[in-house]
Amino acid sequence: MGSPVAIVTDSTAYLPRELAERHGLTIVPLQVAIGGAMRDEGDITTAETARALKEWHPVTTSRPAPERFAHAYKEAAGTGASAIVSVHLSASMSGTLEAARLAAEAAPVPVEVVDTGTIGLGLGFAALSAAATALSGGNLTACAHAARTRAGLTRSLFYVDTLEHLRRGGRLGAAATLLGSALMVKPLLGITEGKITPLEKVRTTSRALSRLEELAVQAAADRKVDIGIQHLAAAPRAETLATHLRTRIPTAEDIYVGEVGPVIGAHVGPGMLGVVIAPQLPPS
Known part of the structure; x- marks a missing residue:
């Protein structure tokens, strides 16, 4: 049997941390800017965001750079993954999927990038299904199929x-x-x-x-x-x-x-x- 399939997703899955860790998910953050200062999504609180929005201050968002995905893929391969399924928010809503695809082209192991066509826990549940399939020994194709199927049903x-x-x-x-x-x-x-x-x-x-x-x-x-x-x-x-x-x-x-x-x-x-x-x- 080959090495396991690693599952990567992005921060808009909004899964509880302990749940993501239990399933071995790697999470790549998107970025948020309030007042022009860009930070990773995990480094800014929702309360800060809500306060800025209530006061109608500009709040903007940005996809991760392809290098962030490249780093995640390299780390997964370095810890023994033979393949990676990268599960992300809708390409119609963000350039995140395109950044993942660019990084996948030069990854050290095969990477299949999945457009879930959704965001939030709709994405999160799809990533969990991919991870559960990986943990049960599923291969690259099976893990990607699980993510796409769950997203399609959601x-x-x-x-x-x-x-x-x-x-x-x-x-x-x-x-x-x-x-x-x-x-x-x-x-x-x-x-x-x-x-x-x-x-x-x-x-x-x-x-x-x-x-x-x-x-x-x-x-x-x-x-x-x-x-x-x-x-x-x-x-x-x-x-x-x-x-x-x-x-x-x-x-x-x-x-x-x-x-x-x-x-x-x-x-x-x-x-x-x-x-x-x-x-x-x-x-x-």
């Missing part, structure tokens, strides 16, 4: 208090159709084929959050799922949603609740509440 839904942060960051996509009525509605959004898309327009925040819960229940159906609930400066909303979904989705295996990092936070703004429904893969 549904990501979210609510934002305002579309302004997405507009400023150029990430609205098809949801730009909501701008004309943005002051009169509370938008529910999703991620489809790697891009943010509008789902529904709701008149009040309370109705929007209630509808977000309903859509999550529908997405789970009767399947065994993992659930990720993410927010920015909206912990009470997140905990309420988690409590409701634990009751309403009895097939849920793991439910993770946490705050998004600065990269996503810069684009969605305070008050964001998202839910990821990730059906589990059948045993191989």
